[in-house]
Amino acid sequence: MGINSAYYAFPQPQIEEFKHHREAMLAFLEGETEANPVAECKLGVMWDALHFVLTGKGTGHADPATTERFLMQAVVGCKDMSQRRKIVSYADAEQVRKISDTMAGISLELRGYSFSGRLAELIGIGKTDTPVQRINSHTLFRQLSTANIYPPVWNSESGELEFWRGKIVKAFGQLQEFYKKAAEQNCGVVVYIG
Template sequence: MGLIANYSCLSDANLKELKAMGSEEEEILESVEEWNDDDELLLDIDKMWDVLHFVLTGVGTDHKDDNNPLSQAVLGITAVEEISDYLAYTEHDKLADIVAALEQFNMEEALETFDMAACKEAELYPDIWDYDEEEEEIKDELLHDFEQMKRFYKQVLDANGNVLVSIC
């Protein structure tokens, strides 16, 4: 199956509840699943989260940059600690900076220098970098995921929501 990244709009009430849960992993994951079932603003970028972060920032997700809105777009800002899956959130007041950074980023230009060997060397997830014949398909998927992410963040900003990132 693999590690899949999902992004959802989180209401202020649900964010407050999440912050109050502490480290009760089962309760947190059940609540997140329930909130996602109720939410209409969702984004699923499947397994391309690590390479998308790499294209946007020049490094894999092992090198999260808390000061870079492009890194924050992929990984969120505040990680929920002490649970086995990756879960993080971004509060509404940070979304305008993320939207602006995504708007200013030229993905088509970045993909012109996309290099499968560099992805392999950086040990990015998923491990598909030996399939050179799939490079154009991967680039198309990255462009699609980027455009969907840009649209998602704008919609959440307009809805006065927060963003929840889960990678599991």
């Protein structure tokens, strides 16, 4: 259970329809009606941790005007249509291409925490002249815990931290591949976190 995330790629005309008929988008997201997304990605509970790893901030503290905006938008979308405690948003096909291009230049590795130099600079932990930045897992997990990043597992035992580290890296790869497919097919994306 928990607060899960799902990402759906649709051709731009369907995104336009959803933008003008919010109820139709909500009915699809709540399983009341069917739609046929071109691609979908479900990250489960890893959305907030992935957002923090990509931007250095929790989802409640992100600034869409900053340099990491496309990384932020990859996780929470661009145009907010939220209701109550759920995040409902979308990104047009043009924004999806920018998100995909930004994510394409980033690598997270499973062994150790490795960030491309570009990502390290974006989130303020390094410089782009260094191809890979290694970050101590315990330091990262301390930061996740201090920032109250969901899910609340970052004070776990070492063995469990390796499990969660793997989950973050896997979630990044899934989201990166999803946005690549969406951009290649000129799709917009609907984001649902709830």
